[in-house]
Structures are given as structure tokens and as C-alpha cells.
Amino acid sequence: MSDTLFPPRPTPIVPVKGRGGFPVARIFCVGRNYAAHAAEMGHEVDREAPFYFTKSAHAVLLSGAPMPYPPRTNDLHHEMELVVAIGAQARDVPVDQAMDAVLGYGCGLDMTRRDLQAAAKDKRRPWDTGKDFENAAIIGRLTPADQVGDLAALPIRLCVNGAVRQQALLSDMIWSVAEIIADLSTLYTLQPGDLIMTGTPAGVGAVVRGDVLHGTIGDLDPVATTII
Ligand code: MN
Secondary structure, three states: OOHHHHHHOOOEEEEEOOEEEEEEOOEEEEOOOHHHHHHOOOOOOOOOOOOEEEHHHEEEOOOOOOOOOOOOOEEEEEEEEEEEOOOOOEOOOOOOHHHHHHEEEEEEOOOOEHHHHHHHHHHHOOOOHHHOOOOOOOOOOEEEHHHHHHHOOOOOEEEEEEEEEEEEEEEEOOOOOHHHHHHHHHHOOOOOOOOOOOOOOOEEOOOOOOOEEEEEEEOOOOOOEOOO
């Protein structure tokens, strides 16, 4: 039997500057990757090991589209993050070869129902309802890696209604992009189509309907949305 019972849901496709579209498969997110953000959430900073959670590809909202305020929360937070797009298979890659798997970079917002995440943490339950919901992964147009210079030097910033909320340098990341890819590749066989959201700097906070979010990382295309 070849007919499906209903049409498969379309794969979200993120544009890549000058190169067509990047069909999204999986989204891996890094927890607590900036010391100042770990501290503001009440955690010690350590280099024990990075940890991860995931979002469904169907959580993608392309930058520029409005984000409807999600249900069952009164504390929707922004988390501005560097997004790494994987363009080659990577499994058990060493740190010094990890960057070969990178297709490009973008700006992203890891939108979070903080109240649901906090309740899950209290009860040692999974974070899914706090992190993986419709429109919770807002992704800007990607820039090919060969057009991006020294990542570490780039400033990452998020403004809400024109006021700076989050600001740091990518060099403030506890785990570098290469270290994250190398570590993730011991847990998963990374494949073209995978995205990695690399963690957020300090300054996370709530947004409400009508707020305009605008995030930048160096010269990468910005990520922007309005909460409606
Ligand atoms: Mn995050």
C-alpha cells in the first residue's frame, strides 16, 4: 500500500544565503552554555559535560513571522542563541575535525515556557512541554560557514522593543561549537538537516503580546518576531 492516510507534514525549510533551502530534521539544544546565564538560573558553572534537550523540527518558526503567544504559560521567555546547521554526517568526530560538519550559522530564539520548565525541574520531569512546542524554535536565514569569520569574536545580542536584553560574545560560551559537535556526535550520528541551538547568554526574560524581538550575531542575518 503506497497511500498515506493523510499528507505527511511538510518539512520546515530554513533559507541559506545564496544557496537555497535547508530542510530541518532534528533540533538539538545545549543547556547552560554561558556562565552568566547558568548563574542567573541558580546553577554552578562547571565543565563536567554539556547536556542537551531537543525540539521537534515542527517547532520551527521562520524569522519574520509573528509568534502567537503559546497556551498554558504566563511566563514565555526569550533565549537568544547561535544556531549551527549540520551539512555532513558526523559520528565520533574529534574536536579538531568537528567543524567539517558545519554547513552554516544563523540566529535563533529558543522560546521557553519558563513556568512549565520550572515545574518540570522541581518534579524531576522532562522539559518537553516547556521547550518543545509550536513556534518555539525561531530561526533566521542561515549564512554559509565559509562566509563567517572568527566565530568567537562575534557579539550576540537580543533587543526587545529596541532595548538590549541579552548581550555577550560567542567566546563566552563554556563549550565551543567544535566541542559541542564532537560531544553530540558521540550520542547521535549527526546528519545533514540537523540544527544545534548552542545555548543562551544571561538576560533571559519574559515577553508579552505586542513585544518586538530582534536578535543579532555579528553580521549574520538577524532573527526577528513579534509576539501576537
Ligand atoms: Mn536555550
